[in-house]
Amino acid sequence: MWLLAAIGYGCAFDLADINYSPTTFQDADKSEQSFTLTKKVSLKDTPCWYLRELQPLIRWQLVGSVAQGDVFRSKNQTLTLECSNIYEAYLVVREGYLVGFYLPVQQGFVKLAEPVHLPLKQ
């Protein structure tokens, strides 16, 4: 019984979570700035290593900014980050590179270890 309890307690069902830092979001009022990607971008270096793919020809609209870059959201591609729980995420882009993700519910920033170049088409 104690052994079962110990094994159950040791299981990592709820241990993996996303590390994010609190950030201040500045709303972009009625911005028309947007971009699409000219080819698919695969993101492997996400929290907990769940693969995410940014599809080409999907429009990403500027919705605001955080200290780390501009924040883009798409109405046609739902983007989430996943560990034990799942979080809706927006792209944070700086000078043509994806530098991380903005979590709108948690108001947090998730940094990518290495920025990813985005093949942008304005």
Next chain:
Amino acid sequence: MVKALRVIVLCLFAFTLAACASGLQFSQVNPSLTPQNPELGRIFFYRPSFVGAALRPDVVLNGRIVGEAAAQGFFYVDRPPGTYEVVTSTEVERKVSFVLDKGQTRFVRFSVSWGFFVGHVYGDLVNEVMGKYEIQACKYTGPQPGGSGNESTKTQ
């Protein structure tokens, strides 16, 4: 021995069928994807697979129970714009969080993953194209076909 095994398998099969949702199909209910009130957004909850049908955890939206994650079932609620967190609990809690805009439709799909003693039912946010496609085979488990679904809410 073989006979007993057959009876057990049949019982398990019957139990699984009984645990699946048994309402009208999505196409029969044919709900609008957007709420009548343009100030609200609509959240669809669905679970397309029958795997782990015996597990029917409550679906808790921002601390209030709004329905059950029944296998092959769906329901929906209308809510004002804001941030939302959906929680399902079996032996652990699973959460999915997202933003709902005015007039927006969101789809939360439930799946089952392996657990230590029982499976884990977890929600995922899927895009509208995927949601509209997968929900077609699901059966309505909400309170009033065509209604807002809000009447079913009860405090946890």
